Amino acid sequence: MHTPDRFLERARQLEPTMRERLASYVAHETPTGDALALNRLAAVLGAHYTELGAEVTLVPSAAGDHLLATWGGEGSHVLVLGHHDTVWPIGQLATEMPYDDDGAIIKGPGVFDMKGGLVAFETAMRILRDCDASLGQPVRLVVTADEEIGTPTGRALVEGQLEGAVAAFGLEPPHPHGGLKTGRHGSTRVRLEVRGVEAHAALDPGRGVSAIDELVDQIVRIREVVAAEEHVLSNVGTIQGGSRTNVTAGRASADLGFRFGDADVEKRVLAHLAQLEPIRDRAQVNAEILTNRPAWAGSPSDALLDQVVAAGERIGQQVTGKHALGAADTNFAGSAGIPALDGFGPRGRGAHALHEEIIAESLVERAALLATLLAGGIEPTPAT
Incomplete structure (x- = not known):
C-alpha cells in the first residue's frame, strides 16, 4: 500500500533531480513570441511526459507549440494548466539574471513564473510512477506558449x-506565503486606435484634427466609466502617435489593460468600449479587444479547496486559499463553471521582476501535494 508519507519521502529523494531539471528548463530561454525557442523547450517537455507514460500531442501555432499530455483514458478527468513562455528576452540569463541555486533559494528568469510549477507537476507524476500508484482519474495537462500575453x-x-x-488546477505561482488562488480577476487587453486629419500645425491648424488630443480625451472618458464601477482596475500600458511637432497628429493609439473582479462589471465596461463615439468632428475611434480572460469569481462552495486541504494534512502541510488579482489560464476554466484552484507552483516571489526566485524546499512540498491529490482522486463538486 502506498501512503502519502511514501509520496513525500520520494519527493525528498527527487529534490536533486528537480533542481537539475529546473536549471535545464531555465537554460532554455523562452520569451513569449519566440516560437523557435518555445518549440525547443516544448520538445523537451513532451519527451519527458512521454517517458512518464503520457500520450503527448504538440499543437502548432504562430506563437509556438502548445502541448497536450494525457494520462489515463476517457471520461471525467482532472485538467492541469501550465505555460512555458516567460516575460524575459533571450540573453537575460547571461546578463541581468544569472541562474543561482544556493541550496535554499533558486533565482533566475522563469523559476517562479512558472517553470518551477512545471517541474513540481512533472515530479508528482514521476512519484506516482515510482511508487506504482494509480491516478484517481485521468489527467490532462495543457502547456500553452503564449500565456503571458493572454x-x-x-x-x-x-x-x-x-x-x-471534474476540476482544473493551475501551476502558476501561489500567494506570497504559499496560499492557493480560489478565484481571479478577469484580464482584458484593449487597443484604442484613433484617426485624425493631418495638417500644418501653424499654417493650417483649422484643417487638422489631432488624433493625439482625441485619444487623450477618450482615455479620460474611459477613466470616468471605470471610476463609476466597483471591482475594476485599469492601466494605460503604452501610448504612441503623431509624426512631427509641426504636423497635427493623424494617428494615435494606446494599449489599455483592465482587471475585472465581477463578470457584470466586465460586460458593462467592455460594452462601453465597443460603443465609443469620437468627440471631434472628422475623428475616428475604434477599440479592439486583443485578449480577454473572463472574470473568475470563485466557487460559492469551498468543497474543492477542502479536498486539497485534506490532502495537504495527510503529508503535514497546511493549505490555504484566497482570491487573486492576477489572471491566468485557470480563468477560462473557473469562469466556465469548472471547480478550479491555481497557485500549485513553488513558493517564492518576484514574478516578472529581476529578483524572481523560489524557495527550493517548496519544490518538494508542491510535488508531494500534487501526487497526493492526483492519487486520491477528486470528488465532483458543485459547478460555479
Whole structure:
C-alpha cells in the first residue's frame, strides 16, 4: 500500500533531480513570441511526459507549440494548466539574471513564473510512477506558449479540454506565503486606435484634427466609466502617435489593460468600449479587444479547496486559499463553471521582476501535494 508519507519521502529523494531539471528548463530561454525557442523547450517537455507514460500531442501555432499530455483514458478527468513562455528576452540569463541555486533559494528568469510549477507537476507524476500508484482519474495537462500575453492562440486548446473536467488546477505561482488562488480577476487587453486629419500645425491648424488630443480625451472618458464601477482596475500600458511637432497628429493609439473582479462589471465596461463615439468632428475611434480572460469569481462552495486541504494534512502541510488579482489560464476554466484552484507552483516571489526566485524546499512540498491529490482522486463538486 502506498501512503502519502511514501509520496513525500520520494519527493525528498527527487529534490536533486528537480533542481537539475529546473536549471535545464531555465537554460532554455523562452520569451513569449519566440516560437523557435518555445518549440525547443516544448520538445523537451513532451519527451519527458512521454517517458512518464503520457500520450503527448504538440499543437502548432504562430506563437509556438502548445502541448497536450494525457494520462489515463476517457471520461471525467482532472485538467492541469501550465505555460512555458516567460516575460524575459533571450540573453537575460547571461546578463541581468544569472541562474543561482544556493541550496535554499533558486533565482533566475522563469523559476517562479512558472517553470518551477512545471517541474513540481512533472515530479508528482514521476512519484506516482515510482511508487506504482494509480491516478484517481485521468489527467490532462495543457502547456500553452503564449500565456503571458493572454493566451490568444492557446485559449481554444484549454477550452477544448473543459468538457468532462471534474476540476482544473493551475501551476502558476501561489500567494506570497504559499496560499492557493480560489478565484481571479478577469484580464482584458484593449487597443484604442484613433484617426485624425493631418495638417500644418501653424499654417493650417483649422484643417487638422489631432488624433493625439482625441485619444487623450477618450482615455479620460474611459477613466470616468471605470471610476463609476466597483471591482475594476485599469492601466494605460503604452501610448504612441503623431509624426512631427509641426504636423497635427493623424494617428494615435494606446494599449489599455483592465482587471475585472465581477463578470457584470466586465460586460458593462467592455460594452462601453465597443460603443465609443469620437468627440471631434472628422475623428475616428475604434477599440479592439486583443485578449480577454473572463472574470473568475470563485466557487460559492469551498468543497474543492477542502479536498486539497485534506490532502495537504495527510503529508503535514497546511493549505490555504484566497482570491487573486492576477489572471491566468485557470480563468477560462473557473469562469466556465469548472471547480478550479491555481497557485500549485513553488513558493517564492518576484514574478516578472529581476529578483524572481523560489524557495527550493517548496519544490518538494508542491510535488508531494500534487501526487497526493492526483492519487486520491477528486470528488465532483458543485459547478460555479
